[in-house]
Amino acid sequence: MSDAPLHGIRVVSFGTGGVIPDFGKILGELGADVIKVECKENPDFMRTIGADPDNIAGFNESNRSKRDFGLNMKTEKGQEIAKRLIKTADIVGENLRGGVMKSLNMDYESVRKIKPDIIYISSNGYGSGGPFSEYQAYGPMLSAFSGLLSLWCHPTDPYPVGANVPLPDHYASKMLVVAALAALDYRRRTGKGQLVDMSQVEMAANMIGEYCLDYTINERVPQPVGNRSPYAAPYNAYRCKGNDQWCAISVFTDAEWNSFCQAIGSPHWIKEAKFADLPSRLKHVDELDKHVEEWTLQHEPREVMIVLQNAGVAAGVLYRPAEILDDPQLRWVNAIVEVDHPVAGKRLYPGVPFHISDVTLPPSRPAPILGQHTEEICREVLKMSPEEIKTLVDEGVLEVSTRQQQEKK
């Protein structure tokens, strides 16, 4: 689609896991030609966590709207082909373990020699230039190193465990999209490319920068507060009717408190002096929470949310994915897209969550199967002859999806 924002921009992605794959996906959804480089010996590790490498939800989400190039970079010829590909590119993205790109002669210093204006986006767990730069890392480890995890628990928990979530992966990826587009805009104006070197640990720390200041300014080590707030009460997740059903409620002002009391039917306890104002409610917050939960336990979480929101009080169900499919507001903005994947079939994915006036983004394309676009990229981008491609496939430098060949037959 020629009017897509990033039409004509090519991205070569040496990505694995969450960060650079999600980064490439966003650029692909904005219309860039994103080429993912991997091979059977060294695939994106997300392909290896299930029975079928082409049928894994997380992989197929983070790799939509890309082409897949099967290339064995361990061979000298493979590195040479990667460089030919990069010569045609605007952006390189990588999040392999620190030092790996250098060992493949594909670090920024090597790449800029052949493509001086390249925008090179490097994102490692700990970032380059320190004693731990080459340490392998996954998202849930980076929240641990940064101090974020230490704050992500109830004060009574023996230790923090976080969530089923590789945080901060999906923050780092988006921050890098901002960086790549800013660098692209700078290059448009000046002709100059550059290296952006991210530490994902520092990304996690950026999410809690004010806590870092509590340490550097107040010399205090911040402690977890769980679901409590220093300036709102009630403020918690409250158990509701049903199995493991919860609704979050937050009441900040006296006006909200009055609306809240009315909405829950003005039970007798609200008149007690210890709940009369915010300082008192904060002082007796455990008792307050017990009273609130007596009410929420009688209702399903969605009912709690709707009754309170209609009264002007912030409340939200602790949603599970099945429930967001029915969310009227998300339906209103068409927030969810269905994409048909050759192996996984029709599945649901998050759409692009912003709306730019007069811009229609190209439809989301399914994640590629390994080596799916090797031949077309060789032909169209690298201008190789069919013989050359065949030789390189036979030598094991290029890899072509056997699934694709089966489909052709």
Next chain:
Amino acid sequence: MSEHQEGALSVYRVLDLTDQKGAFCTKMLADLGADVIKIERPEGDATRSIPPFAGDVPHIERSLYFLFRYANRRGVTLNLETADGKKIFEKLVKKADVVVETFPPGYMAGLGLDYPALKKINPGLVMVSITEFGQTGPYKDWKGSDIVNYAMSNTMITSGFGDGAPVNLPGTPSCDAASLISAISIVTALYMRGTSGQGKYIDTSVHECSRLALYPWMLPMYSYNVNPGMPLPPPEGRLGAMIYPVYPCKDGFIRVVALTPRQWDGLVHVLGDPEVLKQPQWREFYYRIGNAADIFAVMLEFTTQFTMLELFEKGHQEGVPIVPIYNIEGFTNSPQTEARKFYSEMKHPAVGKFKYPGPPYKWSGTHCEAKRPAPTLGQHNEEVYCKELGFSKQDLAALRRAEVI
């Protein structure tokens, strides 16, 4: 002077009308060199009252939240609800590239300052509105807060121990998700403007961004488990402790992320090859998730013989990802954090000198770092209104008396 070095976005001016929903958005642009002017009402932004405060002294210049999130901006005061205030804002818009606003739906339109009106003044303007739930739609007037937004993100229900209450994520993660998405849309629109010359209007909400962007794997993971003729998948539980186990050691806790059998073997080796850990089925990631409590009970004896740093370093040598669970002190004083100069020194008129956490990346060709502290209230009124818009000091005094600035 670093002050005059060029950042990737130095040529752009951004008018910042954000609260928490957009604070991290304009911060990113400011860190990349954009001239971001934070516009506050004359009595100051509500974010200036967010505790804790420097020295625990509640004061509008001492909120740690404001000091972190609003660094690198210039600051002016302006009452948009006065006729003169509107006129001044329009003058600012003429010279700006981007406006970011986070008012409730319809507020800017009510002032006659919505995108169609501002576009007439400046056709190249990129304007972003970040709302809680959206500009339109059935929930447009609903309220959000950190815990409510995180609750609705799909992620809180999976946070914490399986048998305990779900736990909130610290900071403002849902607002940050909206901020990141908004910043992406802004640089996209600026890049497009480079060829078209035309501005754009962008509409996004915390609700949509945090549910779909905070952890985008959640929905597909569910969708992949819904298959015709098969029972629906069980409801999502809180599995953090099982998927990414945490173990106590001599001086704290470590977390292990061993996905492959080889990584598990590495862990066993790090712990001194005890026979009891060499059970073949334990090499499988999904087996360990299903039997996490039993394995945890056995592991304790071995992990507690080492320090966090010993296990971190041994893990690296043996090819198993292990990490210390640091508090802010541990992170701040880590040799990695120091080597990368993550913190830089900042000097603030009210707070004095302090160490400020910088952006999470280094740029080789352009400037990217924290260079000036968050503005004091109205700090740049004279600089912006007199030097740049041509008001006299007498004008300024009159505007102040009329509570326009």
